[in-house]
Amino acid sequence: MNSQNLDNIDLRILEALQEDATLSNIELAERVCLSPTPCARRVRILEEGGYFRGRVSLLNPEKINLPVSVFIQVNLSHQVKNELEGFEGQISEWPEVMECYLITGDFDYLLRVVVSDLNSYQRFLEDKLTRVKGIDNIKSSFSLKAVQYRTALPLDHLKSES
Numbered sequence: 001m002n003s004q005n006l007d008n009i010d011l012r013i014l015e016a017l018q019e020d021a022t023l024s025n026i027e028l029a030e031r032v033c034l035s036p037t038p039c040a041r042r043v044r045i046l047e048e049g050g051y052f053r054g055r056v057s058l059l060n061p062e063k064i065n066l067p068v069s070v071f072i073q074v075n076l077s078h079q080v081k082n083e084l085e086g087f088e089g090q091i092s093e094w095p096e097v098m099e100c101y102l103i104t105g106d107f108d109y110l111l112r113v114v115v116s117d118l119n120s121y122q123r124f125l126e127d128k129l130t131r132v133k134g135i136d137n138i139k140s141s142f143s144l145k146a147v148q149y150r151t152a153l154p155l156d157h158l159k160s161e162s
Contacts, residue, residue, distance in 0.1 A: 009034060011155050013042055014051065018152035021055040058151060066114040069098075069143040070121055072129070073107040077136040084108075090132050096124055107139070 006014075012032040016023060023031070029039035046052065061067055076083050084102070091097050091111065099112040115121045121140075129138060 065116045068115045070113045071141045072111040073139040074109040075137040083134040
């Protein structure tokens with residue numbers, strides 16, 4: 001199944017589960033105006049089609065003492081396959097790294113790291129990031145506040161025009 005085969009009911013299912021993955025099949029069926037059996041079948045087809053990467057509970061970073069988000073721009077000394085793979089393999093082992101993107105433009109990677117405070121970030125830099133072979137430059141920017149944070153992907157571009 002590809003995105004062109006999704007109908008409006010499939011899209012409503014995806015939207016509802018992005019909003020609340022804990023919905024029971026009965027609650028989901030009611031929300032998308034289906035009976036439970038066809039709803040469960042559609043969810044299974046969407047799962048088999050790879051539309052879900054997983055189901056998680058999003059924690060409040062303040063409540064678990066991880067209120068500081070740091071955006072880090074990293075330049076490698078050489079953009080060759082083994083250095084890129086080495087960097088990516090190393091940072092994927094660190095739980096503080098919430099996101100990492102290979103970027104075009106002025107730097108090679110953009111990371112989002114969460115820590116409890118500035119001292120924790122300093123330890124992350126000293127004990128982990130600056131020890132990675134091949135890093136040429138690191139720039140850090142601290143988030144003052146999250147203006148917008150979403151986990152649900154927009155689906156309007158997939159809706160059929162009727």
